[in-house]
Structure formats: C-alpha cells, structure tokens
Amino acid sequence: xxxxxxxxGGFILMVFAQLYVPSKxxxxxxxxxxxxxxxxxxxxxxxxxxxxxGKYVRLNFDLQEIEKDSIEEWxxxxxxxxxxxxxxxxxxxxxxxxxxxxxxxxxYILAEIYKRKKSGVQQLQVSLPFDRLYMEESKALxxxxxxxxxxxxxxxxxxxxVYIYEGDYVLTDVMIDGWSLKTLAESRIAAEE
Amino acid sequence: xxxxxxxxxxxxxGIVSSDTAEKIHIYYxxxxxxxxxxxxxxxxxxxxxxxxxxxxxxxAHNWDGLSRNSKTAxxxxxxxxxxxxxxxxxxxxxxxxxxxxxxxxxxxxxxxASISLISxxxxxPGNINAFVISWMLLCLPLVYILxxxxxxxxYIVGITNYVVSSGFSKFSDWPDYYYWPLLLxxxxxxxxxxxxxxxxxxxxxxxLFIPVSLMFALPSLAQGEETFLLSAYMSLFGCLxxxxxxxxxxxxxxxxxxxxxxxxxxTVCLLLGCSFYDVWQxxxxxxxxxxxxxxxxxxxxTALLTLAAFFLFYKNLKDKGIKEIKPIAPIFIIFLLILxxxxxxxxxxxxxxxxxxxxxxxxxxxxxxxxxLGILNYGLxxxxxxxxxxxxxGELSFVWRGIMFLIVGIGFFLTNNWILKKRKVTSNE
Numbered sequence: 001x002x003x004x005x006x007x008x009g010g011f012i013l014m015v016f017a018q019l020y021v022p023s024k025x026x027x028x029x030x031x032x033x034x035x036x037x038x039x040x041x042x043x044x045x046x047x048x049x050x051x052x053x054g055k056y057v058r059l060n061f062d063l064q065e066i067e068k069d070s071i072e073e074w075x076x077x078x079x080x081x082x083x084x085x086x087x088x089x090x091x092x093x094x095x096x097x098x099x100x101x102x103x104x105x106x107x108y109i110l111a112e113i114y115k116r117k118k119s120g121v122q123q124l125q126v127s128l129p130f131d132r133l134y135m136e137e138s139k140a141l142x143x144x145x146x147x148x149x150x151x152x153x154x155x156x157x158x159x160x161x162v163y164i165y166e167g168d169y170v171l172t173d174v175m176i177d178g179w180s181l182k183t184l185a186e187s188r189i190a191a192e193e
Numbered sequence: 194x195x196x197x198x199x200x201x202x203x204x205x206x207g208i209v210s211s212d213t214a215e216k217i218h219i220y221y222x223x224x225x226x227x228x229x230x231x232x233x234x235x236x237x238x239x240x241x242x243x244x245x246x247x248x249x250x251x252x253a254h255n256w257d258g259l260s261r262n263s264k265t266a267x268x269x270x271x272x273x274x275x276x277x278x279x280x281x282x283x284x285x286x287x288x289x290x291x292x293x294x295x296x297x298x299x300x301x302x303x304x305x306a307s308i309s310l311i312s313x314x315x316x317x318p319g320n321i322n323a324f325v326i327s328w329m330l331l332c333l334p335l336v337y338i339l340x341x342x343x344x345x346x347x348y349i350v351g352i353t354n355y356v357v358s359s360g361f362s363k364f365s366d367w368p369d370y371y372y373w374p375l376l377l378x379x380x381x382x383x384x385x386x387x388x389x390x391x392x393x394x395x396x397x398x399x400x401l402f403i404p405v406s407l408m409f410a411l412p413s414l415a416q417g418e419e420t421f422l423l424s425a426y427m428s429l430f431g432c433l434x435x436x437x438x439x440x441x442x443x444x445x446x447x448x449x450x451x452x453x454x455x456x457x458x459x460t461v462c463l464l465l466g467c468s469f470y471d472v473w474q475x476x477x478x479x480x481x482x483x484x485x486x487x488x489x490x491x492x493x494x495t496a497l498l499t500l501a502a503f504f505l506f507y508k509n510l511k512d513k514g515i516k517e518i519k520p521i522a523p524i525f526i527i528f529l530l531i532l533x534x535x536x537x538x539x540x541x542x543x544x545x546x547x548x549x550x551x552x553x554x555x556x557x558x559x560x561x562x563x564x565x566l567g568i569l570n571y572g573l574x575x576x577x578x579x580x581x582x583x584x585x586x587g588e589l590s591f592v593w594r595g596i597m598f599l600i601v602g603i604g605f606f607l608t609n610n611w612i613l614k615k616r617k618v619t620s621n622e
Contacts, residue, residue, distance in 0.1 A: 004283075004284075004287070007283055007338055010337075010338050011279065011280060011283045011334075011338050011339075013334070014331075014334035014335070014338060015276050015280070017334075018272060018276065018300075018304055018307075018331050018332075019269070019272075021308070021327060021331060022268060022269065022272075022307050022308060022311050025308075025311045025312075025317070026265050026311060029314075029317075055253075055255065056316075129318050130316065130318055131318050132316055132318045133316050134255050134312075134313040134314075134316055135255055135257070136254060136255045136256065137253070137254050139257065170315050170316070171315075171316040171318075172316070
C-alpha cells in the first residue's frame with residue numbers, strides 16, 4: 001500500500017511538471033505581449049515545414065548591424081543583448097549590442113551575435129531569432145506566393161510584428177503593406193476557388 | 194469444447210485420470226487467457242499510438258480559425274485526459290499492463306502535442322532539439338511510475354533523433370553529448386526488464402533499440418581524428434556480437450539472437466565500407482600527426498570499447514574454448530591491427546578484402562556443417578557483396594568481373610542444392 005502512495009506521489013509531481021512547462025511558456029509569452037513594445041522588422045518569407053508543429057513561413061531578415069571600435073572580445077556566434085529603436089519609417093533598427101543585459105530599457109532580446117570587418121570598419125551583427133510564423137497548412141504556400149507578388153511592387157513593405165520585452169519576444173504576424181499575411185493568403189485561396 | 198470432449202474420451206479409455214484431465218483443462222484455459230490478454234495489450238498500445246499520432250497531426254494543421262485563447266486551452270485538453278487515464282491506472286489498474294501501457298503511450302503523445310501547439314500559437318522558433326528534449330524529460334517519469342516499456346522505447350527513439358539531428362555539434366545550445374546522460378536515465382528500466390522478465394517481447398525490442406541507438410550516437414564521442422571511429426565502431430560491433438554469444442545472454446525468441454545479428458551484420462558492413470582504396474588513402478594521411486591523437490576523445494572511446502571487447506572475447510574463450518569461437522568474434526582485433534598498419538601503407542586494403550573473403554568462406558563452411566541454409570546463404574551474400582563492391586572499383590576488366598559473378602551465381606545454386614539434397618537423404622534414412 002505504501003508503494004502505491006509513493007508511486008501516486010511521484011505521478012502527481014510528474015503531472016505538475018507536465019502542466020508547469022507549457023503554462024510557463026504561455027505566461028511568459030502573454031507577459032511579453034501585454035507589457036512589451038511592438039516593433040516592425042523588415043522581412044522576406046519562405047515556406048518550409050516541421051514534422052510536429054506543421055507548416056510555417058520562414059522569415060529572412062537582413063542582419064541588423066552596428067559599428068564598434070573593437071570586436072575582439074566577441075566570440076563567433078556568442079550570445080549578446082541587442083536593444084532596438086524605431087527609424088524614420090517606423091521600422092526596427094538595432095541601437096546597441098552588449099554582453100550584459102541593459103538596465104535603461106526593456107526593449108532588448110538575447111540573440112546570436114556575429115562579428116565582421118567590412119572595408120576596415122568593425123561591425124557586430126544580430127541574427128534575429130524570431131524566424132518562424134506558423135500557418136494553417138493550406139495557407140503557407142499561398143502566403144509565400146502573395147509575398148513574391150508583392151515584391152514586384154517596390155513600394156510595398158513587408159514586415160514582421162514582434163513584441164519585445166526584457167529578452168523575450170513574440171512574433172504575432174507578418175504584414176504586407178498593412179495587410180496580414182494570413183488575410184492575404186485567405187483572399188488568394190478564395191480567388192483561386 | 195473439443196478439448197473437453199477429447200479429455201472425456203481419454204478418461205473413458207483409461208489413458209488419463211480425471212485429476213490429470215482437470216490439470217490439462219486448467220492449463221489450456223490459463224494459456225488461452227494469457228494469449229487474449231497479450232492481444233488486448235497489443236491493441237491497447239496500437240490504439241494509443243494511433244490516437245496520439247493522430248492528435249499530433251491534427252495539431253500540426255495549425256487551426257487559424259481558433260483564437261489564441263481557444264488554442265492554448267485546447268493544448269491542455271489531450272494532456273489532461275491522458276493524465277486522468279494514467280492517474281486511474283496508477284491508483285486502480287497497476288496490475289493491468291494494457292491499462293498502464295495504453296494510458297502512458299497516450300499521455301506521451303499528448304504532452305508532445307501540447308508543447309507543439311503552444312510553439313505554434315506564439316511562433317516560438319528554435320530547432321527541434323529543445324522541443325524533443327523537453328518532451329522526453331517530461332515523459333520519462335512514465336517509464337518508472339507506470340512501468341511503461343512502450344514509453345521507454347519511444348524515449349530511446351526520441352533521444353536518438355536528438356543526437357542525430359544535433360549534427361554531432363559540440364558548440365550548439367543543445368550539444369550532442371547530452372545524449373549520454375539522457376541514455377543513462379533509461380538504463381535502470383532496461384536493467385529491471387532484464388532482471389524481472391526472463392521472457393518478454395519488450396526486453397527483446399530493448400535489446401534491439403539500445404544497440405541501434407548506440408550505433409547512431411557513437412560519433413558524438415568523436416573529437417579529433419575521426420579515423421579511429423572506424424575501430425571504435427568495429428569494437429562496438431565486436432562487443433555486441435560477443436554479448437550475444439556469452440553465457441549470460443539467452444535469446445528470447447528461438448533462433449533469433451538480436452545482439453549477434455547486429456554485431457555480425459555491422460562488422461561485415463563496416464568491413465565492406467573499408468574495402469575501398471580511398472578509405473586507406475585517407476588513413477595513411479594521418480600518420481604524420483598520430484601522436485597528437487592519443488589524448489583525444491575519439492582515441493579514448495576507441496580504447497575503452499576495444500578493451501571491453503577484449504574482455505568479452507577473453508570470457509568467451511574461457512567459457513567455451515577456442516573451437517567454439519566464431520569467425521566474426523576476433524575481427525575487431527584483426528581490424529585494429531590492419532588499421533595501425535594502414536597508417537604507414539595502403540596494403541591494408543588488400544588485407545581487408547582478404548579478410549572479408551575469409552569470413553565469407555568460413556560462414557559458408559559453418560552453414561554447410563550445421564546444415565543451416567540461412568548461415569550458408571549469409572556467407573554467400575558476404576562474398577557476393579564483396580564482388581559487387583569491387584564491381585564499382587572499375588579496375589578489373591569486364592570479363593573478369595563477369596566470370597566472378599558467374600562463379601558466385603553457380604556457387605549459390607550448387608551449395609543450396611547440395612544442402613537440400615543432403616537433407617532429403619537424411620530424412621529418407
């Protein structure tokens with residue numbers, strides 16, 4: 001009988017762990033959405049697939065870079081804190097890259113940092129980690145086509161909406177000239193039918 | 194009904210007493226009960242596997258029509274159903290294997306589906322390894338609390354998938370060597386199976402899954418010159434083969450010894466892979482900096498595996514005598530010597546080809562002596578593979594290659610025919 005209670009105690013602990021991990025994921029992301037700042041990152045999507053999580057649109061961002069006097073102290077692909085601000089077009093640009101978390105702002109993420117020298121100028125580049133937008137499986141390909149069509153018109157702007165808060169981030173949507181990629185994919189499917 | 198009738202007839206004829214007839218009746222009744230239980234267990238596991246996989250696929254559709262709150266609520270639903278089923282199994286049905294395995298298998302997939310759905314809802318990036326590790330660790334307690342062998346097998350598949358998809362990188366967020374502590378976590382269950390159930394399919398499937406997982410994971414121990422990995426693999430196959438032949442291991446299913454099969458086929462495949470000249474050209478290249486390699490992880494792994502294989506070989510030799518040692522058993526030693534020779538000369542390629550040929554001939558001989566068509570044809574297959582591989586080398590003329598294939602083809606026909614005829618004569622006598 002004792003071993004039964006012991007097993008059941010172990011089982012309850014496991015249940016708590018199984019509930020805790022997804023709940024923590026949800027709460028952290030909800031906090032980022034409610035308290036974070038919304039940034040717009042210029043992007044280009046393509047459409048691959050994940051065996052468990054389904055179809056997603058992969059986002060290709062231009063590497064965001066800043067100039068530095070010295071980059072020697074950085075290792076290849078070392079993790080660092082990147083702080084963002086908005087440019088004149090309202091798009092996100094990297095403001096600062098550091099090895100320790102900034103204390104003067106909450107608009108930063110933890111990301112892989114690349115270093116490079118270009119025409120004698122030393123630069124640090126941020127590899128933006130929020131590169132997946134999961135979509136309903138029927139919409140991923142039309143979404144990609146919608147994007148490639150929009151690219152013919154250079155005045156159209158494609159950007160990802162990302163909430164950023166104290167190192168965490170949530171990608172909520174990709175917009176083409178103010179229209180959600182999901183909405184564009186839906187209208188494209190409707191037009192084909 | 195017919196058993197009852199037959200037994201009555203035997204009692205009437207005075208062949209068996211009514212007591213014996215009763216015992217026979219009870220014996221067959223219990224046997225049919227245990228086979229129906231086993232069938233129920235298989236259906237419970239299959240059902241849970243299919244439903245679980247179905248949920249994962251439905252979740253992977255990414256339902257855009259549902260709001261974020263509905264999706265997050267939904268992500269918990271299968272998991273909570275699975276937890277209730279498992280809780281009931283722990284509390285009330287611990288003696289019912291079908292309940293334990295079925296509910297644990299379902300919960301395993303439900304946990305995976307839950308994390309997947311949350312990753313979709315919040316577009317969480319990252320490679321699949323972080324996802325697989327959290328999934329496996331959250332489900333590992335099921336193996337010990339519900340004594341679920343199916344979850345144990347799924348866990349082994351999961352961590353093997355992890356080590357392979359890590360690309361054997363030591364510097365990523367999820368480096369390949371995490372595999373080893375993860376594997377250690379499942380070994381107590383394997384030991385319990387080994388200790389508690391002398392007969393059981395789950396133990397057999399573990400005998401298959403664990404060596405195959407080790408085969409996939411071995412490169413994660415490589416750091417430095419990877420040429421030694423060839424010898425590490427050969428010693429691993431040697432260990433498996435010798436475990437299969439040791440007195441401590443008795444195959445569960447008649448005529449199929451998993452360890453021997455993997456050890457033997459692995460040894461032959463690796464030798465065939467090394468029968469190309471290019472491999473030995475690469476090996477001879479590292480001679481110049483051989484001394485630098487002696488303290489690398491690859492070298493230490495190779496040394497440990499080879500020592501383990503030596504120990505098992507010595508035990509086999511002591512327990513069974515030299516006459517009972519099979520041709521595959523000492524190959525890891527011969528291969529190591531050929532590899533060491535290969536650092537200074539490419540003559541090793543000739544020795545490897547001769548070695549494969551010798552193994553083939555000795556296996557054919559063993560098959561003929563034992564009157565075993567399977568072993569005989571395995572030997573013929575080894576020689577055919579050797580010839581087929583040389584076919585791609587392209588250094589022999591077409592005529593010679595053609596003649597070799599003809600000889601082996603005729604050999605296949607004649608030896609099989611000879612054994613079948615020998616069997617006929619023996620059965621007529």
